[in-house]
Amino acid sequence: MIRVAFVVVFYVSGFCALLYQILWQRILTLFGGADLESVTVIVAAFMLGLGAGSLAGGSLADALGHRARIRAFAACELAIAVFAVASPYIYYDFLYGRLGDVGLSRLSLGLIAFVVTLFPTTCMGMSLPLASRIVTDDAREPARWVPILYGWNTLGAASGALCAVAVLFSTVSFSTSLRIGAVLSAGCGLVVLLLGGRLRTNDADEWRPAQTPGLKTRPPLAPSISPAAAGLSWWNWIACAALSGLVALSLEMIWFRVLGVIIKSRATTFGYLLAIFLLGIGLGALAANSRWVKSWRPARAFLLVQAAIPVVAALALNIFSLVVAEAGWAAPLRAYLTTYETFIGFGRFAILLYCIVPLWLMGLPTIMMGVSFGLLQRAVQIEVTRLGRRVGWLQAANVVGSTAGTVVTGLVLLDRWGVTGSMIAMTAIGLVYLWHLRRPALGARGAAAAIALVSCVAVVLMPSATTLWARLHAVSPDVAIAAEDRTGVSVLVPDGNDIVMFTNGLGDSSLPYGEVHTALGALGVLVHPAPRRIGIIGLGSGDTAFAAGGRAEVAEIDVMEIVRPIQTTLGKLEQQGRFRGLHQLLADRRVRYDFGDGRAFLRRGAGGYDVIEADALRPRTAYAGNLYSVEYFTLLRNRLAPGGLAVTWTPTERVRDTFISVFPYVLLFGDIAIGSSTAIKWDAEAVQARMRDARTSQYYQDGDVNIEAALREYLRAGPEYVDEDFDRSSLLDLNRDLFPKDEFGVARKR
Numbered sequence: 001m002i003r004v005a006f007v008v009v010f011y012v013s014g015f016c017a018l019l020y021q022i023l024w025q026r027i028l029t030l031f032g033g034a035d036l037e038s039v040t041v042i043v044a045a046f047m048l049g050l051g052a053g054s055l056a057g058g059s060l061a062d063a064l065g066h067r068a069r070i071r072a073f074a075a076c077e078l079a080i081a082v083f084a085v086a087s088p089y090i091y092y093d094f095l096y097g098r099l100g101d102v103g104l105s106r107l108s109l110g111l112i113a114f115v116v117t118l119f120p121t122t123c124m125g126m127s128l129p130l131a132s133r134i135v136t137d138d139a140r141e142p143a144r145w146v147p148i149l150y151g152w153n154t155l156g157a158a159s160g161a162l163c164a165v166a167v168l169f170s171t172v173s174f175s176t177s178l179r180i181g182a183v184l185s186a187g188c189g190l191v192v193l194l195l196g197g198r199l200r201t202n203d204a205d206e207w208r209p210a211q212t213p214g215l216k217t218r219p220p221l222a223p224s225i226s227p228a229a230a231g232l233s234w235w236n237w238i239a240c241a242a243l244s245g246l247v248a249l250s251l252e253m254i255w256f257r258v259l260g261v262i263i264k265s266r267a268t269t270f271g272y273l274l275a276i277f278l279l280g281i282g283l284g285a286l287a288a289n290s291r292w293v294k295s296w297r298p299a300r301a302f303l304l305v306q307a308a309i310p311v312v313a314a315l316a317l318n319i320f321s322l323v324v325a326e327a328g329w330a331a332p333l334r335a336y337l338t339t340y341e342t343f344i345g346f347g348r349f350a351i352l353l354y355c356i357v358p359l360w361l362m363g364l365p366t367i368m369m370g371v372s373f374g375l376l377q378r379a380v381q382i383e384v385t386r387l388g389r390r391v392g393w394l395q396a397a398n399v400v401g402s403t404a405g406t407v408v409t410g411l412v413l414l415d416r417w418g419v420t421g422s423m424i425a426m427t428a429i430g431l432v433y434l435w436h437l438r439r440p441a442l443g444a445r446g447a448a449a450a451i452a453l454v455s456c457v458a459v460v461l462m463p464s465a466t467t468l469w470a471r472l473h474a475v476s477p478d479v480a481i482a483a484e485d486r487t488g489v490s491v492l493v494p495d496g497n498d499i500v501m502f503t504n505g506l507g508d509s510s511l512p513y514g515e516v517h518t519a520l521g522a523l524g525v526l527v528h529p530a531p532r533r534i535g536i537i538g539l540g541s542g543d544t545a546f547a548a549g550g551r552a553e554v555a556e557i558d559v560m561e562i563v564r565p566i567q568t569t570l571g572k573l574e575q576q577g578r579f580r581g582l583h584q585l586l587a588d589r590r591v592r593y594d595f596g597d598g599r600a601f602l603r604r605g606a607g608g609y610d611v612i613e614a615d616a617l618r619p620r621t622a623y624a625g626n627l628y629s630v631e632y633f634t635l636l637r638n639r640l641a642p643g644g645l646a647v648t649w650t651p652t653e654r655v656r657d658t659f660i661s662v663f664p665y666v667l668l669f670g671d672i673a674i675g676s677s678t679a680i681k682w683d684a685e686a687v688q689a690r691m692r693d694a695r696t697s698q699y700y701q702d703g704d705v706n707i708e709a710a711l712r713e714y715l716r717a718g719p720e721y722v723d724e725d726f727d728r729s730s731l732l733d734l735n736r737d738l739f740p741k742d743e744f745g746v747a748r749k750r
Contacts, residue, residue: 032600083123
């Protein structure tokens, strides 16, 4: 029972670790940017710290005595708890608050992220080697407890990811969530100290045969197979562990992209999919201790399972893309793929979308990943005295491989080959394991040949990128315009005479121009007496940027877009010559494009904009809270030129209140707000005159936009005016960087 209690502690430790990772990653993106490159660098830095901790923990676990190991494990948990409490001040107040406006290279960002996460991640990485030596009580089975600990710790991590996005972030701030995690981590450390006096091991330095009268003692059993017997050196196993990490994280990125498009991601989607990913690995690690798996020859089985993982993943994707395009029972799913919005609700379709589809793509491969972890430990753990070091080295190698997978797949493979090419690359990497299986000692040539054959079939059946994304938008590849790189996926789908733009599966905007995006772009420049420099966050269909260029006074338009393929698909559409407004935008020399995080661009830029506006962004989209917070609107205010205007869509009452809390002068046009630090002169006749100016009128006519019709509803009654005398003391329920309520909670709609 004492060891069961320790396993429960390790489960809670995993819960806290994923809670911290999600929170720290989110806060650090405010400093480095929420674009893929920055997130990849931050994740890589986090994982390298885990690898360093695994090495350090492995050496300590074997060097220390039993009680010292317990104290070291408890010290790690307590140290993590202390750091968790301090982390908002380090990551947000210091890094973002004081260094956020400094232009940093990716290398500099990575080094800073590594340094500021090294201490807690090292402590986290030390936990598995230490825990493995603490609970191991039988020198005859040195690897017995390693997959049990790893499995329950991973299940705890899955619970932490799910609880974070489904419960904590919608009810408390990021800082409070970190404090909750700190209490749990500290509790883990204290409980282990209390259990320490009752935990005993019989490992090599303390093991003695039982002397119970009447019972025969049993000498330690030799391991069923050793690295040497399998024909592989220790460094071969290290390389295998690293390669397994590379494949696992690469597949995770591929799955998350595909499922993000299918589900039409919200802010909670990442945590939910991460929970499913970790759930499979955790269950697989526990299954590795079943009698059936223990009957396998571990070295051979590990190599076969690892070679089969990417093959199974590729076949699952192939079959799904065919089924969703052709099967009659998949008609509801096809209908959903064509819709503009995310499905929110319960029932059969929710089970299909949020359970069956993710489990079909990820379920079996992730379970196989967990099983392979246990097989690897059984293959290489041959004596207790080296258990900690070997756990540490294998874990460190796996983490290094995972880091490489994050960087190589996230920044290179997805950029050049997309999802389908990256999946083919992972399938090819599996052949490395088959190469090891050629050894006579492993006796698996037939199985290796079968996996190689199935790999070839999976590669041949893999659809092209355009075909895959067309199927996942329920449209024919002949009419879809698709583009993909490391930053995301953009697909243009015909809808009668219109074109609907989908970005990462979610409806973004449409062509021709003339709807709410036109109003967002035009209102600010028409209210401003002489706008020269314009900043636009979000390209979308180009509607907002096009509308912002209507005044002849406009000399510069900076467009900041985080998904680069949008420009590619718009360029392909423009070649068809169907939409004159799009042609006009792409030919406009005043427009400059920056592909990355728009908020980071503004933070590090020179400012001096006459108008800054963000394209309409759903409040529950991932990272949307970064563009609807008090701190973001304060940034806009500080980047405006004297008399400059900030324009935002106000989809919720909380967004409107947050905007009003920052700007002393605000014009409210229904769901569009215009704010300024100085009094805004509202002159309806002047706005009408500017609209009817010959050059302005001609500009919109050339783009097939009736600007008066587009703005009629907004101008008919005139704006509601809020000035500096408005009582803002009642505006308490606001969005903050560290508490984006609308993003994770229930939005207060107007």
